[in-house]
Amino acid sequence: MKSNPGPRGDRAAHDAGASDPHGHRPVLLGEIVELLVPISGESVIDLTAGRGGHAVALGASVGASGTLTLFDRDPANLAYACARVSAMPAAPRIQSVHADFRSVALMMPGGTPPANAVLADLGFASTQVDDPSRGLAFSHDGPLDMRLDPTRGETAAQLVARLDERELADIIFHYGEDPFARRIAKNIAQTRARVPISTTGQLASLVRESYGARAAASRLHPATRTFMALRIAVNDELGALEGLVAAVRDAALAAASGSPTWLAAGARVAIMSFHSLEDRIVKRAFAQVIEAGWAESLTRKPVEASPAEVGANPRARSAKLRAIKLVR
Numbered sequence: 631m632k633s634n635p636g637p638r639g640d641r642a643a644h645d646a647g648a649s650d651p652h653g654h655r656p657v658l659l660g661e662i663v664e665l666l667v668p669i670s671g672e673s674v675i676d677l678t679a680g681r682g683g684h685a686v687a688l689g690a691s692v693g694a695s696g697t698l699t700l701f702d703r704d705p706a707n708l709a710y711a712c713a714r715v716s717a718m719p720a721a722p723r724i725q726s727v728h729a730d731f732r733s734v735a736l737m738m739p740g741g742t743p744p745a746n747a748v749l750a751d752l753g754f755a756s757t758q759v760d761d762p763s764r765g766l767a768f769s770h771d772g773p774l775d776m777r778l779d780p781t782r783g784e785t786a787a788q789l790v791a792r793l794d795e796r797e798l799a800d801i802i803f804h805y806g807e808d809p810f811a812r813r814i815a816k817n818i819a820q821t822r823a824r825v826p827i828s829t830t831g832q833l834a835s836l837v838r839e840s841y842g843a844r845a846a847a848s849r850l851h852p853a854t855r856t857f858m859a860l861r862i863a864v865n866d867e868l869g870a871l872e873g874l875v876a877a878v879r880d881a882a883l884a885a886a887s888g889s890p891t892w893l894a895a896g897a898r899v900a901i902m903s904f905h906s907l908e909d910r911i912v913k914r915a916f917a918q919v920i921e922a923g924w925a926e927s928l929t930r931k932p933v934e935a936s937p938a939e940v941g942a943n944p945r946a947r948s949a950k951l952r953a954i955k956l957v958r
């Protein structure tokens with residue numbers, strides 16, 4: 631998941647993968663394949679390979695004569711998805727790229743045919759949130775890490791130690807929409823003056839304390855929003871998405887002017903988000919390329935999961951899928 635425990639809570643994200651042997655159920659799978667219409671021999675990019683749920687379906691459509699390029703920030707998920715697709719009968723040519731998708735234009739391996747279809751399924755996989763060592767969930771105690779790419783970057787513990795109280799409050803308020811953001815940030819600042827905040831359990835109980843008597847009345851665990859906000863900040867998730875939509879926009883302009891680019895003529899691009907701030911970025915960027923005449927919309931309104939899918943996979947509840955097709 632998509633990605634975020636978000637206001638739905640970690641429990642929902644956990645349950646979403648529990649009944650899938652790969653630890654994560656792909657969201658809106660049929661709808662994505664229908665929108666991207668990958669066909670035999672095409673070149674497809676899955677920018678968020680995760681546990682390979684979407685990648686297997688995309689790989690089966692392009693077949694042995696096609697190319698599937700898999701990106702993920704998380705090397706373990708990337709390796710898992712690549713192995714899963716490779717084991718398919720008539721597997722496509724697979725290329726594995728351990729990178730942030732904002733660098734897609736630079737990181738496409740040399741000689742890759744321009745992409746006919748591209749998918750980004752934002753956020754994190756259920757297996758990531760379920761692993762206490764990743765520090766993504768308040769429901770398990772573990773190191774306060776939260777990095778989707780554990781090989782680089784600042785951990786949540788380092789971020790919480792470095793930012794001033796006001797910056798922390800802004801992050802918790804803007805990304806987590808937590809009404810108690812200022813109080814939580816103050817409590818963090820007072821606590822870290824005495825002892826470093828280095829575990830998820832410490833942070834979760836500190837947030838609960840900040841809620842005071844209102845914790846009992848809260849439908850969600852009080853730490854839900856703070857954890858989501860810090861995860862978004864640690865991974866610069868909105869910056870990564872802005873980078874990706876800029877790369878799509880630049881490629882759409884290049885394609886419209888007949889210049890070579892990483893997207894093929896008529897390429898389809900689908901982005902599935904799980905947070906209103908992400909959806910806003912995608913909506914605006916797609917509107918710009920459509921208005922410029924470089925692409926047409928494939929989704930008049932964002933596609934959402936059916937009640938049946940949400941019933942089977944609570945994580946699908948906040949999914950919003952938007953797609954465009956380059957006109958040239």
Ligand SMILES: C[S@@+](CC[C@H](N)C(=O)[O-])C[C@H]1O[C@@H](n2cnc3c(N)ncnc32)[C@H](O)[C@@H]1O
Nearest residue numbers: 656678680681682683684702703704730731870
């Ligand atoms: C929701 S999961 C994808 C699940 C996948 N579609 C499946 O069916 O198994 C999102 C994945 O994207 C990765 N990810 C998140 N942000 C990323 C970024 N900016 N660049 C590359 N990978 C990213 C996460 O590490 C995670 O493995």
